[in-house]
Amino acid sequence: MITRYFIGSIALVSMLYFLFSCNTDLSVETMQYATNGQKIYVKHCQNCHGANGEGLGKLYPPLTDANFLNENRSKLACIVKNGMSGEIKVNNTLFNQQMPGVPELSAVDIAYVLTYVTTYFGDSKTHFKKEEIEDFLKNCK
């Protein structure tokens, strides 16, 4: 009798898990990076880029252009750390506004925030590793 209840409840829990857990295609570690990254995003990025990465008019570009994020994956760390200027094309729209960097962010912080942006706003399924970010930062122009 007890075994039957036990098996029944396990079946129920796993059913609910499959029903309600989202982003099951992301690993637990990636999810942790994204959650940490969200806090950094809210503090340093959200003012201009918006709560959903929507940007603002033609002033601040959206962060939802998955192609841009994928093509520039190796440049994103330097952009976050040092800022950027000059013309860029995002979602088929031209932007040309100075972006201030956030120099105080550490490599692991940048890994967190970029994981949040590329998995939540882009279509990435993996996280940035700290070592990867350190390598990217060595090659900043």
Added chain:
Amino acid sequence: MKKYLGGAFAACMASILLFSCGPTERKLPIYGERSPVEKEVDGKTVVDTIYHTIPNFSFLNQDSTNLTQDFFKDKIYVANFFFTHCPSICPTMQRNLLKAYEKYKGNDKVAFLSHSIDFKYDQPSVLKDYATKLGVDNDQWQFVTGSKADIYGISEKYMVFTKEDPNAPGGYDHQGYLVIIDPEKRIRGAYDGTNDEQVKQLLEDLDVILAEYK
């Protein structure tokens, strides 16, 4: 005794139904200092109230023309203080004010006025570029610049704190209030432009005050 209680309860219910006002009758409060003045009307002395009002001003707008109170004659307007390369609260505040601009676009009873507190950098051409990129394509939303004394002086009249401060992000410290001014130049509401709840309230209150000046 029970009968009395029942009667009192019924009376209470009746007066609630009778005297409570519905949402359509809500009026926005009038903010700021007020003073009573005695006037003589038809030989009788009557007491009138003088409210805090926004004085006349003259600023340069995004099209390099002079902007005065004349532009806001018979209009309700929302005023705020910002600067174009502000890294802190301004983008959120302007994103939210843009919602109001888009809601009332084409309504000639409503206007918007953003004062730049960066009197050094935000020349009319910079303001024009900013406005265009923000998505403002008519004169309903004015962006103005002026001397430090004039801009900081008028911010006090709107009861918004502004200060040049080298320690603040971007070099200027200021509050992100969106302030409703009625056609009589009185302050009728102030909302934190970085707070979603308060911005929602601003949009509702604009409808309320529009009904008052229909």
